[in-house]
Amino acid sequence: xxxxxxxxxxxxxxxxxxxSCVVSGLLGExxxxxxxxxxxxxxxxxxAFLSTSDGRTLFDEAVKGxxxxxxxxxxxxxxxxxxxxxxxxxxxxxxxxxxxxEPPMNFWSLYLYxxxxxxxxxTVSS
Numbered sequence: 001x002x003x004x005x006x007x008x009x010x011x012x013x014x015x016x017x018x019x020s021c022v023v024s025g026l027l028g029e030x031x032x033x034x035x036x037x038x039x040x041x042x043x044x045x046x047x048a049f050l051s052t053s054d055g056r057t058l059f060d061e062a063v064k065g066x067x068x069x070x071x072x073x074x075x076x077x078x079x080x081x082x083x084x085x086x087x088x089x090x091x092x093x094x095x096x097x098x099x100x101x102e103p104p105m106n107f108w109s110l111y112l113y114x115x116x117x118x119x120x121x122x123t124v125s126s
Contacts, residue, residue: 001025001115005095008120016083019120021095023076026115029053030100032107033071033078037091037122044094049108050078058108063089087126094119 007019021033031052038044047060048069057069066085071078076097082089096113098104106112 001097003095003097003115003117005093005117005120008093008122010123010125011085013085013087013124013126015085015124016081017085017122018082019080019093019095019122021078021080021117023095023097023115026076026097026099028099028101030103031076032098032100032104032112033076034096034098034108034113035069035078035080035093036096036110036113037089037093038119039088039091042091044110046108046110048080051104051107052076052078053103056107082122085122085124087124089122090124091122092119093122 002024035048049058052073068081095117097115098112
């Protein structure tokens with residue numbers, strides 16, 4: 001199983017970036033993809049989650065209204081579009097995947113995610 005992020009980079013406050021996540025090698029119909037971020041000196045936090053089987057999404061309050069998440073079920077890929085970025089969004093963004101035997105009720109809890117990417121840096125300058 002591989003989880004690979006791409007995108008990220010540096011942008012000025014108010015700008016936009018898109019990061020992508022491709023999950024390979026996982027079998028099963030019910031997959032969730034989550035985006036987590038960790039800023040220096042802070043704990044990892046989950047910010048956006050996608051249930052690929054039905055397209056449900058969830059967002060942390062810190063990014064709700066500014067970030068959107070779209071998925072391609074056939075490709076096990078998720079795209080996190082980040083807009084109106086703020087300096088406090090600066091962090092390493094990591095994608096993770098979780099599998100389920102049935103449509104998940106809970107697909108946001110950290111403990112559900114067993115497959116992780118390496119992370120990609122997002123830097124927002126003010």
